[in-house]
Amino acid sequence: MDxxxxxxxxLNKWAYEYYVQDAPSVSDREYDALYDELKELERExxxxxxxxxxxxxxxxxxxxxxRHRHIAPLFSLDKAVTEDExxxxxxxxxxxxxxAAFTVEYKFDGLTMCLTYEEGRFVRATTRGNGTEGEDVTxxxxxxxxxxxxxxYRGTLEVRGEAIIRLSVLEAYNREHPDEPLKNARNAAAGAIRNLDPKITAMRRPEIIFYDINYMSADPVSSQQEAVEKLKAWGFQTxxxxxxxxxxxxxxxxVDEIEVGRKSLDVLTDGAVIKTDSEVIxxxxxxxxxxxxxxxxxxFEAxxxxxxxxxxxxxxxRTGKLTPLAFITPVELAGATVRRATLNNxxxxxxKDVKVGSRVxxxxxxxxxxxxxxxxxxxxGSVPVEKPLVCPACGSPVAEVGANLFCTNRACPPRTVQKLxxxxxxxxxxxxxxxxxTLTVLYEKRNVRNFSDLYALTGSSFEGLEGFREKKTENLLSAIDASRRMPLERFLYAxxxxxxxxxxxxxxxxxxxVEAVAALTFDELVALENIGEITANSILRxxxxxxxxxxxxxxxxxxVCPASSARPTQGAFAGENVVLTGGLASMSRPEAQKKIEERGGTAQSSVTRKTTLVVAGSDAGSKLQKALALGIRVIGEEEFLAMLGEQ
Ligand SMILES: [Zn+2]
Structure with missing residues (x-):
């Protein structure tokens, strides 16, 4: 037995060195010899x-x-495609x-898996499936x-990883199986794991990269960093x-680092995952x-x-910010020839260490x-780009704010044209x-400076300007007219x-x-979902x-009368500024917010002096404390449902 x-x-130690650390300490022959001995001993x-x-x-x-139900659901992630999101x-x-700190990691493109351990023993592997229930692929x-x-680790543990097939492994497999090549690494990984014959799984050589702990029955980790450290320490490939x-x-x-780095990876990735590090948050x-x-x-869809x-x-x-614009060697990209590219600031x-002569x-x-x-x-002979001291367009001095350079002239011509x-x-x-x-021409020849100048344009404004035939002028004027009724959210962006x-x-x-927005106070602004202190101050300014x-x-x-997206002023929550804290059993937070607003209330994301009502669900945290300290009325879920008329 010993x-x-x-x-x-x-053998497990050697396998760990070989498969996880990629640093074998013995030859295949030595491994095989011990493996055969073990097999024989087990048979005897x-x-x-x-x-x-x-x-x-x-x-x-x-x-x-x-089919197998996961102990804790395996959530998929909301996606951001734009920087704004x-x-x-x-x-x-x-x-x-x-x-709050964030962790940024690669997002692997394969098959999401969940592995379960009981009292330190591996017991089961499942696919993510629909998040609640997956397939047993042990x-x-x-x-x-x-x-x-x-x-x-003693207790029940579920870890989460992505089954992948390395691009080099896929290539080698396809060389050996020219009759039945696997199309792409993503489908190959899913096909290998979700194959009824484990021998075929083994032949295709998938790997699992682990990145999260889904459930721990005791001593849960307190952050993403700790979860990954634990996984590493326990011998999982991370x-x-x-x-x-x-x-x-x-x-x-x-995120940019990942986008550049993924190019030379042997693993298929399709983005970056950004998480708040702390479990408390x-x-x-x-x-x-x-x-x-x-x-x-x-x-990364681009x-x-x-x-x-x-x-x-x-x-x-348009804000006066100086943006570097690079002229590059022509390159085909998404069906177009590209000759220019920008950097943020x-x-x-x-x-990013970008110089003239750099390959980017x-x-x-x-x-x-x-x-x-x-x-x-x-x-x-790559040369660094020189830092401008004055605005290249108007010659005004440049101000440096953080990583940005700004032209200090509010009337700087290209800035005005960009604003328009x-x-x-x-x-x-x-x-x-x-x-x-067109706006550059109107700026230079017709003195268009402000948004409002656009609405003063008439047919005669375009007479004598090159390239403005009757039809084009007509179309422009009718498009300008139509913009008088743009939705309020577009006006506020515009x-x-x-x-x-x-x-x-x-x-x-x-x-x-617009008037209602202009009258908002700092507290009211920061209570909104997507507005932080810096933006709140900029709105006030x-x-x-x-x-x-x-x-x-x-x-x-x-x-110009932007169409209001006003909400009802009548209803059970009319005049109330409502904050939700903790979880509701009967609905999600966005659902609850929607219902409050449909009934005339305003949903806030944090407690302020203006808050009139706090709905406290289970595990209500600091917001509840603050509400109690300020003497704001607090109700539970039952009373909330009663107000909604949904009980
Ligand atoms: Zn300027």
Missing amino acids: RMRYLVDT TGVRLPDSPTRRVGGEPIKAFA LSAFITRVHKLDPA AQALTVRSFPLAIP FPFLRVCSSFDEVRAA RREMGYTDKFPRWAIAYK EEAEATIERVVWQVG YGDLTR LVRRSNEVIPEILGAVSHAE THYCSKNAADVEGMSEA IGIDGIGRVAARDLAAFGS FFADEENRAELARLKAAG
Whole structure:
């Protein structure tokens, strides 16, 4: 028996070195010799230890997969596709805790799996399935060597990982099986695990990369970092990339790092996963009916290509920010020839180590101009880009704010044209046909400076301008007219308040009118879902500014009357500012918020002086404490349902 224990432990140690650490300390022959001895010993004695590597062969083909319910649901993640959505996520978390940290990890593209351990023994592997129930693939998973059969943790444990097939493994497999090649690594991984014959699973050589703990019956981990550390210590294969970030800029940088890094990976990935590190914040944020609110997947859906930087010029944006615009060697990207690409700001240039002559990775996404993700390599004689001291457009001095450079001249010509272009863009006033080129002509020849000037344009304004035939002028004028009735959320986005993207504009539009938004206080602003302190201050500054107020008045006089998305003022919650805290058994938080607003109330995300009612569900946290301290009325779920009339 001692010999058997010794053989199992030694073989497991060697397998760990080979499959997880990729650093074998013995030859295949030495391993095989001990393995054969163990098999013989097991045959003689009729005993097989629970963590014996001979269990790894996976057994006979099965008829069908048994269904299995997960102890804790395996949630899928909400997706962010735009930077605005990513930034809104960071804001939501930072409103709860400004010091909150985020982990950024690779998102692997394979088959999500859940492994269960009882009292330190591996007992079951299941697929994610629909999140609540998956398929029992224990026999198939046993052929994978990148996880331990025994761990020191006592109690019940569920860990989560992604079954993948390495691209090099797929290639080798297809070379050996030219008649039946596997199409792509993602389907190959799913097909290998969800194969009724474990021998076929073994032949296709899938691996599982572990990245999370789904359930622990005792001593749960307190953070994502701790979960990954534990997995590593217990002998699971993990991925050696995990960045801990504290700001949007850091998260963005880590996401870019992944986007460049994935190019040279032997594993298929399709994005980055951003989670709040702390379990405390996760509990506080909870779940929507579909997703955890404390994590998000940033999907890479765009196409990328490599190019060389020829020169860099500086562009002035609508906020006065100087953006580096690089001219690159022409490259085909998403069906177009790309010759220019941008970087976010001056800091980006240095951080991404982008120089003239550098080979860079360029991405084309939903932005008009492709973006430079980072430098891949440098040529001999690559030169750093010079930092501008004055605005290249108007010669005014440049101000440095963090990683950004700004032109200090509010009337800087390209800045004004960019402001107008933003106002006319599709997601804003949507003035079809009003391009940057057209606005540049109108700026230069017709003195168009403000949004309101657009509404003063007539047919004669275009007379004598090159390229404006009757039809085109007519179309432009009717598009301008139509924009008078744009939805309020688009108007709030169009006027270009610093920090207000489309997500935050939607939040504000719920107040029903520009006047109502202009009257909001700091506390009321930060109580909104997607608005943090910096943005709240920028909104207050915007509406306090004399020039902006005059322009808003001119727009109103010109008949610009954004359609209000006002909500009912009647109902059980009329006049109430309601905060939800803790979990409700009968509905998700967004559902509850919707119902409050349908009945005339305002749903706030945090308790302020203006809060009039707090609905406390199970595990209500700091918000409840604050409400009690402020003497705000608190009700439970039952009373809440009664107010909704749903009891
Ligand atoms: Zn300027």
